[in-house]
Amino acid sequence: MVTTFSISIKASPEQVFPFVGDLLRHPEWATDKMKMEIISLGSPKVGSKYRSTTNFKGMLIVADLQVIEYQPPCCFAFTVNDKTGSYFHKFVLYSQGDGTLLERITSSEKKDWGSKFLTMILMPILIAPESKQALRLLKARAEC
Numbered sequence: 001m002v003t004t005f006s007i008s009i010k011a012s013p014e015q016v017f018p019f020v021g022d023l024l025r026h027p028e029w030a031t032d033k034m035k036m037e038i039i040s041l042g043s044p045k046v047g048s049k050y051r052s053t054t055n056f057k058g059m060l061i062v063a064d065l066q067v068i069e070y071q072p073p074c075c076f077a078f079t080v081n082d083k084t085g086s087y088f089h090k091f092v093l094y095s096q097g098d099g100t101l102l103e104r105i106t107s108s109e110k111k112d113w114g115s116k117f118l119t120m121i122l123m124p125i126l127i128a129p130e131s132k133q134a135l136r137l138l139k140a141r142a143e144c
Contacts, residue, residue: 002107003128007135009100011142013093016100017073019142020091023050023065029138031130032056039064046070052080085109100142104135 009016019025022044027034032054039049050065063082069075069090077090086109094101 002105003131004103004105005128005131005135006101006103007139008096009102009139009142010098011100012098013073013095013100016093016102016138016142017076019138020093020102021070021072021076023048023052023067023078026052029134029141030054031133031137044070050078102135102138104131106131 019029024036024038027036035053037051039051040047042048044067046067046069048067048070050067052061052063052065054061054063061082061084063080065078065080067076067078069077074093075090077088080087080089088105088107088109090103090105092103092105094103
């Protein structure tokens with residue numbers, strides 16, 4: 001299941017990219033309390049590995065993340081693997097007048113039909129609102 005969310009931000013792609021292109025900054029705009037740590041040393045790049053710990057609606061989720069695309073200031077993508085499945089996240093930044101159109105593309109790779117069905121139910125009532133709120137928080141941080 002692929003889902004795309006977008007938001008216009010009154011800041012240049014160069015100003016917005018650090019918020020999405022550095023996973024250590026994702027807790028700054030996450031809707032749930034999140035801890036992010038880098039596993040591989042160095043600045044963000046393709047192959048960099050991270051571990052996140054999130055309390056999502058009362059459920060503790062520890063995830064392994066890996067950067068798979070890093071092209072400042074236009075594209076950033078990473079994979080996530082946790083006990084709920086495997087996920088893909090991509091951020092694409094488009095220059096838009098005096099600001100940025102940010103697209104967040106997500107997909108999940110659920111292996112069993114039960115997980116796929118649960119995701120289809122949860123997407124509109126829980127996951128989509130959380131994703132939209134996270135983008136609003138990101139917008140507020142980037143426009144400061």
